[in-house]
Amino acid sequence: MVKIEIGPSDDGGIRATLAGKIDEKFDGHQILEAAQPGQKVTLRLDGVRSISSLGVRALERFMHRLGDRQVVLEDISAAVANQVTMIPNLLGTATVKSAKLPFVCPSCGVEEPRSVPYQAGAATSHAPKCSACGAKMDFDGFSEEYLPH
Amino acid sequence: MALLSTDSQLPQHGRGTVVTRHPATIRRVAQALGAVGVGVNHALSPAQLPKSAPGELKVVVLDLDVDPAADPLGLVREVAAFYPAIPLVVTAGVRAKKRLLATLGSPAVHHVVPKLGGWLDLPPEQRSFDGPDEQDLAVALRRAFGSETAPLGAQPYLIQGFSTTEAVVQSTSDKDEALDAVMALAAALELSDEKKRRIEVATEELLLNAIYDAPRDASGTAVHAKLDRSTPVKLGPDQQVKLHYGCDGRNFVVSVADRFGALERQNIERSLAKLLDPAGARPAPGTSGAGLGLMLTYGAANQLIAHAMRGRFTEVTAVMHVSGSNRTALARGSALHLYLDGAA
Numbered sequence: 123m124v125k126i127e128i129g130p131s132d133d134g135g136i137r138a139t140l141a142g143k144i145d146e147k148f149d150g151h152q153i154l155e156a157a158q159p160g161q162k163v164t165l166r167l168d169g170v171r172s173i174s175s176l177g178v179r180a181l182e183r184f185m186h187r188l189g190d191r192q193v194v195l196e197d198i199s200a201a202v203a204n205q206v207t208m209i210p211n212l213l214g215t216a217t218v219k220s221a222k223l224p225f226v227c228p229s230c231g232v233e234e235p236r237s238v239p240y241q242a243g244a245a246t247s248h249a250p251k252c253s254a255c256g257a258k259m260d261f262d263g264f265s266e267e268y269l270p271h
Numbered sequence: 272m273a274l275l276s277t278d279s280q281l282p283q284h285g286r287g288t289v290v291t292r293h294p295a296t297i298r299r300v301a302q303a304l305g306a307v308g309v310g311v312n313h314a315l316s317p318a319q320l321p322k323s324a325p326g327e328l329k330v331v332v333l334d335l336d337v338d339p340a341a342d343p344l345g346l347v348r349e350v351a352a353f354y355p356a357i358p359l360v361v362t363a364g365v366r367a368k369k370r371l372l373a374t375l376g377s378p379a380v381h382h383v384v385p386k387l388g389g390w391l392d393l394p395p396e397q398r399s400f401d402g403p404d405e406q407d408l409a410v411a412l413r414r415a416f417g418s419e420t421a422p423l424g425a426q427p428y429l430i431q432g433f434s435t436t437e438a439v440v441q442s443t444s445d446k447d448e449a450l451d452a453v454m455a456l457a458a459a460l461e462l463s464d465e466k467k468r469r470i471e472v473a474t475e476e477l478l479l480n481a482i483y484d485a486p487r488d489a490s491g492t493a494v495h496a497k498l499d500r501s502t503p504v505k506l507g508p509d510q511q512v513k514l515h516y517g518c519d520g521r522n523f524v525v526s527v528a529d530r531f532g533a534l535e536r537q538n539i540e541r542s543l544a545k546l547l548d549p550a551g552a553r554p555a556p557g558t559s560g561a562g563l564g565l566m567l568t569y570g571a572a573n574q575l576i577a578h579a580m581r582g583r584f585t586e587v588t589a590v591m592h593v594s595g596s597n598r599t600a601l602a603r604g605s606a607l608h609l610y611l612d613g614a615a
Contacts, residue, residue: 143471146501172468174475175564176500201468208546208570224465224597233463262597263465264391 124148124170128156135162135192141169144177150184163188168197168222168235173205178212185214197222197237203268223268225250229257242271284308284416285327290317290350291334296362296386299402300332306409307416317349328357329416335363335370336386343370344377351379358382358415362403364389367604372547375540375607382411383607390604404603407574407590411608414576419610422578422586424515425524435517435524442505446478449514453525460518465597469571470523473589474516476564477527481512485529485585493533518593522573526588534577534585536611542566543607573603578610 124142131137138153157163173181185193193216198206203221206212218240225236225245229252236250236259245261245268252259265271287304291297292315301311309329314320316337333350335343347359359379363370364386371383384403410427425435436456438449453474457467482504483495495504506512515526542562546569565587569575574590592600 171464172471174472175479175567178563178567200465204468204570205567208566224463226596235464260598262463264598264601266391267601 126150126152128152131162131164133162133164135164137164137166139166139169142171144170144173144181146174146176146180148177148180148184150187154184154187157188157191159189160191162192162194164194164196165216166196167202168199168237170199170202172201178205178209182209182212182214185212185216188214188216193217194219196220198240200224200235200263200268203240207267207269221268224262225259226262227252227255227257227259230255232259233262238269240269242269244269285329286310286312286323287330287332288312288314288320288323288328288354289332289334290314290320290337291332291362292316292337293334293402296334296336296402299405300362300408302405303403303408303412304330304332306405307412309412309416317346317353320350320353323354328354330360330412331357332360332362335361335367335374336365339365343373347374347377347380351377360384360408360412362386369547372543375543378536381415381609382408384408384411385604385606388602390602403606407606411574411576411606414578414608414610419578420580420583422513422526422528422584423588424513424528424586425517425526425588426515428522428524428574428576428588428590429517430519430521433517433519435515438514440478440482440506440512440514441508441510443482443503446475446482449478450475453514453516456516456518457523460523460593462523462593463597466523466591466593466600469591469600470525472571473568473591474514474525474527476568477525477587477589478512478514480564480587481527481529481585482506485512485531485533486510487531487533491533521592521594523591523593524588525591526586528584528586530584532579532581532583532585534579534587534611536609538562539565539577539607539609543569546570569605569607572605573600574606574608576608576610579612581612 127139195218198221220237221240222235222237226233232254238244238248245265250259287309289300312321358381360382361374362384367385367389374380387401457470486494488494513528542565545566572589573592576588579585
């Protein structure tokens, strides 16, 4: 079940935050109803914890129904990022700006999801600093499982 | 150093031929074979395979890294032609995912097993080609050399003595309850979000396949094949699905069995071939049978085990490595073990 919060964005478009699991029940109709034709749609997806195979179909259908609107995805979660590496067409023509991926601090052991640009090698080139001790964090995964390569 | 001398103290139940150039691979494979009482012959390439007495050879382990530039399916076919009807275990560390999956086109291949650290196309300084996990391989071979004609549940992939939970699933709402119970165990173990996600994906997709893809009528026709998977389904008493799951601290294992035995090798090949398509997988609209679920399960699991006996049962088991970091689990890659129609 996905919870959706919708509001205006600073650029005149709408901004929707999705959280939960994308499954067969997801259709995103609230977003489709809120977005005017031609209006930019920004989707924040760091709260999406899982996508089932039925959710893959539902998400692809939703992205297709957004039509020719400009769609920007921010902070796609590890769940979304991993699916996109296996199903590159999943997000249609949307632009993925960033991904929120799991990092671990080698110094103090803190684990937390952190945002990096959605680009090849970003988990290393843009590795964040630990919020607890300031050390450079390690990506708890492999780039090719979550980022374009 | 008697790396290859596994024939002295072990109970002998035949021999296995290992085709590799790498000592680490020989060691790990010899350990796995020795653990199930099988001695080791060694060959450096498919061109140097030793002859064996009738009935002596039980399995061939082919390391595709004997020639990283060669067509992997060509290597497999060369070995399969020399040893017809002998099951093959294929392993690799160089471009392992693509090269291993490419060998599924040969029916001789029953097991694809990545070398530890070789699954992803990492920079050379980060790679480690230490051979396949000997314990996982031994467990797979034990099942292959056995004569099991019934589902085994999660137990073979857990340390002996650890309990498993069984649930019967007879409807889509049962599926949701069962999934919640599995995830409650994962949450109680305080697994990381990514480990929990992998467990959730594997459990849900295996249950969906068992509910929507497996059921057949008397003529063998898939009764839910044209049904949209968002349509609720209630299974009859003779169609019930059994779920087993458990964790021993190292592996989290989910096993789903149906009563139809309809899973065929070509279904698996077709599904996993999507991972080799440069354009990527695409979901089919609406109905079941697209194979997307099996592909997602394979991507989530460190081992995927399919055991089917036509008309009797299909059991698909996903083993997720949960000790250590998410990165550690991902680096182990995804092995595939096929026991179809009772064959090893």
